Amino acid sequence: MKYDRIWNFNPGPAAVPLEVLEQVHEGWFNYVGTGMNVMEMSHRSKEYDEIHNHTAALVKQLLGLGDEFHVLFLQSGASLQFAMAPMNFLGEGKVADYINTGSWSTKAIKEAKLFGTVNVAFDGSRFNYTHLPSPVELKLTPGAAYVHLTSNNTIKGTQFLSFPDTGGVPLFADMSSDIFSHRFDSRPFGLFYAGAQKNLGPSGVTLVVIRDDVLRSAREGLTTMLSYKTHVDNNSLFNTPNTFGIFFMGRVLQWVVDMGGLEVMENRNRSKAELLYGFMDQNSDFYKGTVDEGSRSWMNVCMRLPDEELEARFVAEGRTAGFIGLKGHRSVGGIRVSMYNAIPVDAIRDLVEFMKQFMAENG
Numbered sequence: 001m002k003y004d005r006i007w008n009f010n011p012g013p014a015a016v017p018l019e020v021l022e023q024v025h026e027g028w029f030n031y032v033g034t035g036m037n038v039m040e041m042s043h044r045s046k047e048y049d050e051i052h053n054h055t056a057a058l059v060k061q062l063l064g065l066g067d068e069f070h071v072l073f074l075q076s077g078a079s080l081q082f083a084m085a086p087m088n089f090l091g092e093g094k095v096a097d098y099i100n101t102g103s104w105s106t107k108a109i110k111e112a113k114l115f116g117t118v119n120v121a122f123d124g125s126r127f128n129y130t131h132l133p134s135p136v137e138l139k140l141t142p143g144a145a146y147v148h149l150t151s152n153n154t155i156k157g158t159q160f161l162s163f164p165d166t167g168g169v170p171l172f173a174d175m176s177s178d179i180f181s182h183r184f185d186s187r188p189f190g191l192f193y194a195g196a197q198k199n200l201g202p203s204g205v206t207l208v209v210i211r212d213d214v215l216r217s218a219r220e221g222l223t224t225m226l227s228y229k230t231h232v233d234n235n236s237l238f239n240t241p242n243t244f245g246i247f248f249m250g251r252v253l254q255w256v257v258d259m260g261g262l263e264v265m266e267n268r269n270r271s272k273a274e275l276l277y278g279f280m281d282q283n284s285d286f287y288k289g290t291v292d293e294g295s296r297s298w299m300n301v302c303m304r305l306p307d308e309e310l311e312a313r314f315v316a317e318g319r320t321a322g323f324i325g326l327k328g329h330r331s332v333g334g335i336r337v338s339m340y341n342a343i344p345v346d347a348i349r350d351l352v353e354f355m356k357q358f359m360a361e362n363g
């Protein structure tokens with residue numbers, strides 16, 4: 001493969017599009033006549049300002065966001081958002097609904113409990129997180145401040161491809177591992193956020209989108225850096241942002257636009273999922289999916305092989321064959337194939353070929 005690269009199925013930080021790496025490399029020593037790398041520029045310069053605003057504009061363009069949405073670039077990952085969201089929008093006498101579909105939701109719930117009343121509207125731990133809630137399983141609180149969910153469960157391998165109806169209560173979502181992977185209606189969302197290291201580039205920048213009416217309901221008197229208002233009022237330039245990360249995110253988003261936008265991304269991700277799950281379904285006595293069919297993630301495909309020794313061999317031989325990152329999360333075991341936007345259909349074709357061969361030799 002070009003530059004001796006390998007198919008990278010790491011769960012995050014994860015593969016970025018090769019075209020983007022090449023482009024960024026081109027301007028490495030001198031970004032469009034500035035005589036500098038982007039990371040060497042002042043975050044108050046005109047050149048950087050353009051990069052910053054262009055990245056935000058691409059977010060809005062790709063998601064079809066109206067003027068009622070603000071785009072922020074923050075730091076400390078999705079993990080800080082677990083705390084920042086309830087800190088800003090919960091408090092005395094307020095209730096938030098949380099849908100618990102895995103490890104990341106559990107972490108978000110833990111933080112929210114520090115700031116107000118949390119109603120766990122669905123507790124997937126009772127089913128080992130193998131499915132997402134059906135509408136009847138979801139116990140929402142009328143008048144809740146918000147409903148929080150994890151759109152894609154990176155560790156367990158389930159994904160909301162459509163979102164529950166909350167009857168007008170703002171949806172809050174951790175979209176770290178599937179943002180920009182398919183189209184969705186953003187209007188019910190009050191807040192969504194994503195650490196960049198899965199679908200948007202390098203770690204160290206968190207994309208946050210917040211709706212204006214929700215922002216206006218935020219609590220006052222918070223510490224400056226943890227108040228969304230600070231960052232909205234200062235266009236994410238209150239302090240020094242991750243300038244290079246934001247630049248890189250802009251390049252990744254431009255790549256999505258150049259590929260044909262979210263519809264094309266969605267079709268490509270669906271094709272990858274059909275290819276891999278289709279093969280697994282035909283060979284389910286060897287490659288057994290760990291979640292219910294209706295809840296399967298297009299981004300993280302989790303499976304078990306007949307025994308742990310075979311799983312270890314699969315990972316080791318996969319590595320030799322040119323695939324990295326196939327080991328399942330320690331809490332699930334088995335195999336996990338993380339195939340975010342940057343992974344082309346060809347990578348999945350090659351992987352399926354390898355899986356066929358491995359099964360023929362070990363089945």
Ligand SMILES: *Cc1c(COP(=O)(O)O)cnc(C)c1O
Nearest residue numbers: 077078079104154174176177195
């Ligand atoms: C990776 C991941 C996180 C962790 O994000 P950090 O940026 O490391 O804080 C949170 N939520 C989901 C769904 C993830 O996939």
